Amino acid sequence: TGAVKDALRASGKNFNIVFEDYGYWDTEKAKNMFLTFNKTGNPVDAVFCNNDNMAIGVIDACKELGIDPKSILICGVDATADGCKAIADGTMAYTVCQNAKGQGITCIDALDAVTKGKDLSEATLTDPNEVVTADGLHLYYPFEPVTKDNVADYQ
Numbered sequence: 001t002g003a004v005k006d007a008l009r010a011s012g013k014n015f016n017i018v019f020e021d022y023g024y025w026d027t028e029k030a031k032n033m034f035l036t037f038n039k040t041g042n043p044v045d046a047v048f049c050n051n052d053n054m055a056i057g058v059i060d061a062c063k064e065l066g067i068d069p070k071s072i073l074i075c076g077v078d079a080t081a082d083g084c085k086a087i088a089d090g091t092m093a094y095t096v097c098q099n100a101k102g103q104g105i106t107c108i109d110a111l112d113a114v115t116k117g118k119d120l121s122e123a124t125l126t127d128p129n130e131v132v133t134a135d136g137l138h139l140y141y142p143f144e145p146v147t148k149d150n151v152a153d154y155q
Helices: 002-011 027-038 052-065 081-088 100-115
Strands: 046-048 073-075 095-097 144-146
């Protein structure tokens, strides 16, 4: 949530957050939250969910309300099978893959550096996507964006 807000702020776009809550990564909870939000009458251009299950719940709510989910930018996280299917059919706009293999390699590289008494900035990066933060305290593997243009690679 914080990263989405930071990215929007950094983009220079004007935006208003009209509803924010905690959906517990649950499809039905997210659906009910969107149904409740809809009663406020506030317009919505985008919904950002912290996992694909919640994004699917928003899609389900839209369908129940007679709103075309394609008319709202609905985004999730995790590139699940259902999330990728929703992207392929156009009801979800975006998700991200948390590449387990890449994250695992990154963990091993961090562990290797630390056990050798090295700073993470001295870690051997065995995957070209690994990133060491400027302060040398964190080594991470970035999320991979999944859109209609590359969803087939994740299905």
